[in-house]
Amino acid sequence: MQHCAPLLEAAYAASRFLLHERDLANLLQGLCDRLTAEGVSSxxxxxxxxxDSGGVITAETGLGERFAPLLDRLRQGQLPDCGLRALQAANGQAVVCKSCTCELDCGSSAGGATLALSAAIRCTPSLSGFLTLQLTSAVPPTTVECRIVADLTDSISLALRQLFADEAARQREQELKRIEERYELALHASQAGLWDWNIRTGEMYTSPDHWELLDYQSSKDDGVQPQRFIHPEDRDRVLAVLNEHLTGKTEEYRIEYRVQEKDGEWTWFLDRGRVVERDDNNMPVRMTGTHQNITLQKHQDQAIALVQQQLHDAVNHERNFLQTVIDSAGDPVMVVDLNHTLLLINQAAARLVRDGGSIESLRGQKCYRLFCGMETPCQDLRYPCPVEQVKSNGQPAKLIHNPYHGNGVNNTFELEASxxxxGQGKLYGIIEVARDITDRLRIEKELRESQSHLYRLAHHDPLTGLPNRLLFRDRFAQAISKAERNRSGVAVLFLDLDRFxxxxxxxxxxxxxxxLVEVAARLQRQCRQSDTVARLxxxxxxxxxxxxxxxxDASVVADKIMAALGVPVLAKGHELTITTSIGIALFPLDGATMEEVIKCADLALYAAKEIGRSNYQFYRKGMPPNGGRPRLSGQQFRRAMANGELRLEYGPRYDLHSGRLTGLRVLPRWHHPAMGVLLPHDFVPAAEECGVLDLLNEWLLGEVCAPLQAWGELGYPCPPMTIPLGSRQLLESGFLAALDRMLRQGRVTPAMLVIEVREPAVTEATARMIECLGRLGRLGLGCAVSDFGADRTSLARLQRLPLGxxxxxxxVLADVPANPDxxxxxxxxxxLGHSLGMRVVGNGIDRQSQHDFLRRHGCDQAQGPFLSPPLRAEEVPSLLATAAQMGG
Incomplete structure (x- = not known):
């Protein structure tokens, strides 16, 4: 009983509060505040x-941060356990909750165990709820205390019912008041006079403003009948309409007529009435109605009619203008409403109608009848109806129809229905534009066939029909993936013919x-179905x-290959005996990646050749890299730059049709004192490994710019200089900065330089590579792709890159024109290059037949020993002088 007195005091305070508070929100919150004020509940x-509505009304005191998640659950329809138990309790009893899973944390608190006391609140059949008090003591409440809470919730229920009843009564009173006001406003706004006519006695009761409407107060006083003031043209019509109603031929008496005012002007009135009483013989006894001045409305109607006529004329003018505009379109255009009725059509579309007809005669007809000869909308799922397609989702639709119509033309059309x-955004029709795509589809089909053939050429060796390097790498990557899944191995055998x-x-x-063709055939016969043999x-x-x-396992296949190739070959009447050297590497034993395994197989092949050819060797750790050549070091690079071992040569590039000089291609060479002349593919990767790639790039840009400046100062107009770069050089972190610095110094202009990257770099173009090429383009430099055809290229990616x-x-050109493929x-x-807007250059031209073939087939430019050998820097001015004299 320790809570009984405080609980009674809190209940008493809450009950007193219920008596005078009429605002629902204040009432609920005030109850919660008072029930926690006495300290019996925290x-x-x-x-x-x-x-009915799913709404939730809440009030709380003392929950703090626990209330927000609890409110979210209540809005989702999830009641706390204490609330559910209270609503389910019999006879409205209060229930004690010792533990539940809701945010009230019944059964635990910072101070120890607590209890909750809950009771249901029942206001109306559709509105109910509960009150929960979290007690400050862990001592269970007594029956008396539970009864106090139950009685309190009964009082709350009663007070809420009374509150809602009072609110409903107040709203009804307001609604009645609003209805009365609307009725009064309606009578006032109608400006109508009321009349009640006793037909037998002729007496007529009128509202006070009836005669004021007529403006004939004197005629009422003198007993003058208003009929005499009705316009002569309207008088017989008024009497006829009245007689028809009196004889029961019409349900209502309604007539508009003119009445003459005292000033002689004619005023329009509307009379409406009805017989409300008849005698036993069905003769009319009493009739009531209204009398309303509609002169202003008549004037407004006349003004509206005039505006409508003007709008009609304007619409016709706009329609004629629109018709002229769409008739100028070469493609069929039509506008159709949602009922398939043709609203607008141009001449091009009219020519496609099955039975012909003028544009005026076609408007208002059903599109499916005109174009398909059908009596109902098209149900052919192959060619969905454009109107139904747009109606289904309200979005534009693009459809392909073939045939589009039945007028003897069976072309394929692409329909764009919008x-x-x-003005309110409501869909009321579609505009349909039809485009004849028959030729486009034919060209696309031919292009696909051409691309398929090009794909075959790009992925297979044209001479032997074997997979080429591109397809080999793809197959190898697939084999590695399969081996990783199956936990097996892959062997790679590199072989070439001795003394070929x-x-x-x-x-x-x-x-x-x-x-080579015969060797390829013999090698294929040694393959299992799962194996691949390719020509690199x-x-x-x-x-x-x-x-x-x-x-x-690999040795077995290598032995079979050696045996198969050991049999003499008859080639063009010559009996030839050949041998082969083979290098073998295994995945994952010798390398964890494709590149590592390929490198190991290549080293093993070199080892086989060094041993004496006609044998095969497995890769072994410690095999000398780079074919036994010594490694290059950073010190060697620095010495080479200091001693002038690194030099540039220049390959002239000529227009195949005019013969003029169109550019110079930079050819870096390393004249190594021990290894001889090294090409870029020999020393650029080593420069990256040694960490001197940035120095190499700086040297290259400097060596390119210096002669360009010097030749310009001598007055020689130098054509663009093409700088071939590997992807590693191009993506080296300092390259773009050095190039930008050189351009800002004014040593050369962007138009003087073209950056050339090999096709594999374009093929594997990462986001970084694409961004780098984009920056070069934005700087104003030209970009080009070289070695095209030696690897695969994504045409979509090639099209997106800024390549000139x-x-x-x-x-590719090595056996042109001898080899048809x-x-x-x-x-x-x-x-392909021309279709992408690029200049096409032939590389390595070493004979007249290549030159003539390229020129005949539209190649733009060429370079190679047939046209000019590589030139040293001191030889270039003479070339530029000769080119200037020749106008190129």
């Missing part, structure tokens, strides 16, 4: 639930080609052996 929660909406070059040199390329170029072949478990020219790989591939690359 928190109070009052919840009302409206089952929604038409009114001497066969080519002594017997000719035709014999060499025939030999020249006399180099490669095997991919899947599901290899150890070196013994495309250089065909000398490997190489000729087809070269011609396709030229057409």
């Amino acid at each position: 928190a109070a929660l009052l919840v009302l639930l409206d089952r 929604p038409l909406r009114d 070059k001497s066969i080519n040199d002594t017997l000719g390329h035709d014999v060499g080609d025939a030999l 170029g020249g006399d180099e072949f490669v095997f991919i052996l899947e599901a290899i478990h150890d070196r013994k 020219s495309l250089t065909i790989s000398d490997a 190489s000729c087809i591939l070269t011609s396709a690359i030229i057409n």
Whole structure:
């Protein structure tokens, strides 16, 4: 009983509060405040639930941060356990909650165990709720205390019912008052006089303003009948309409007529009435109605009619203008409403109608009848109806129809149907534009066929039909993925034919080609279905052996290859005996990546050749890299730059049609005292490994700019200088900064330089590479791709890059025009480059037949020893002087 007195005091305070508070929010919050004021409870929660609307009304005191998540659950329809138990309790009893999972934390608190006391609140069948008090003591409440809380919630329920009843009564009173006001406003706004006519006695009761409307007060006093003031043209009509109603022929008496005012003006009135009483013989006894001055309305109607006529004329003018505009469109255009009725059509569309007809005669007809000869909208799922398509989702639709109509033309049309909406955004029709795409589809089909053929040429060796380097790398990557899944191995066998070059040199390329074709056929016969044999170029072949478990498995295949190639070959009438050297590497034993395994196989092949050819070798750790050449060091690079071992040569590039000089291509060379002349692919990767790639780039840019400045000062107009760079050079962190610095110093202008990257760099173009090329373009430098055709390229990516020219790989041109497949591939690359808006350059031209073939097939420019050998820097001014004299 320790809580009984404080609880009674809190209940008493709450009950007194219920008597005078009439605002719902204040009432609920005041209850919670008072129930926690006496210290018997640390928190109070009052919840009302409206089952009809799903709404929740809450008030709380003492919950603090616990209230927000609890309110979210209540709005989702999830009641706390204490509330559910209170609502389920019999006879409105209060329930004690010792523990529950809600935010009230019944059963635990910072001070120890607590209890909650809850009771239901029932206001109306649709509105109920509960009151929960979180007690400050862990001692269970007594029956008396529970009864106090239950009685309190009964009082709350009663007070809420009374509050809602009072509010409903107040709202009803307000609504009645509003209805009365509207009725009074309606009578006043109508400006109508009321009349009640006793037909037998002729007596007529009128509202006070009836005669004021007529403006004939004197006629009422003198007994003058108003009929005499009705316009002569309206009088007989008024009497006729009145007689028809009196005889029961019409439900209502309604007539508009003119009445003459005292000043002689004619005023329009509207009379409306009804017989409200008849005698036993069905004769009219009494009639009531209204009398309203509608002169202003008549004037407004006349003004509206005039405006409507003007609008009609304007609309016709706009329609004629719109018709002229859409008739000028070459494509069929029409506007159709949602009921398939044709609203607008141009001449091009009218010509497609099955039975013909003028534009005026076609408007208002159903589009499916005109174009499809059908009586209902088209249900053919192959050619969905444009109107129904737009109606279904309100979005524009693009459809393909073939045939589009039945007027003897069976072309394929692309339909673009766009929604038409009114000022409120409501869909009321579509505008349909049809475009004949028959020729486009034919061209696309031819292009796909051409691309398919180009894909075949790009992925297979044209001479042997074997997969080329591109397809080999793809197959190898797939084999590695499969091996990783199956926990097996992959073997790569690199092989080339011993002394093949001497066969080519002594017997000719035709014999060499025939030999390669036969070798390819024999190698294919040694393949399992899961294996791949590819030709990398020249006399180099490669095997991919899947599901290899150890070196013994690879040895079996290598022995078979040696045996198969050991049988003499008859090539173009020559019996040839050949041998092969093979290098073998295993995944994952020798390398964890494709590049590592390929490098190991290449080293093993070199080792096989060093041993004496006609053998195969497995890769072993410690095999000398780079074919046994000593490694290059950073110190060697620095010494080479200081001693002038690194030099530039220049390859002239000429226009194939005019013969004028169009540019110079930079050819970096390292004249190494021990290794001889090294090309960029020999020393650029080493520069990156040694950490001197930035120095190499700085040297290259400096060596390019110095002669350009010098030649310009001598008065020689120098054509653009092409700088070939590997992807590593281009992406080196300091390259763009150095280039930008050089341009800002004014040593050269952007138009004087073209940055050329090899096709593989474009193929594998990362976001960083794309951004780098974009920055070069924004600086004003030209960008080009070289060695095109030697690797694969994504045409979509190539199209997005800022490239101005495309250089065909000398490997592709090596056997042009002798090899038909190489000729087809070269011609396709030229057409592709032109279609992408690029200049096409032939590289490595070493004979007249290549030059003539490229010129004949539209190649723009060429370079190579046939046109000019590489030039030293001191030889370039003479070339520029000669070019200037020749006008190029």
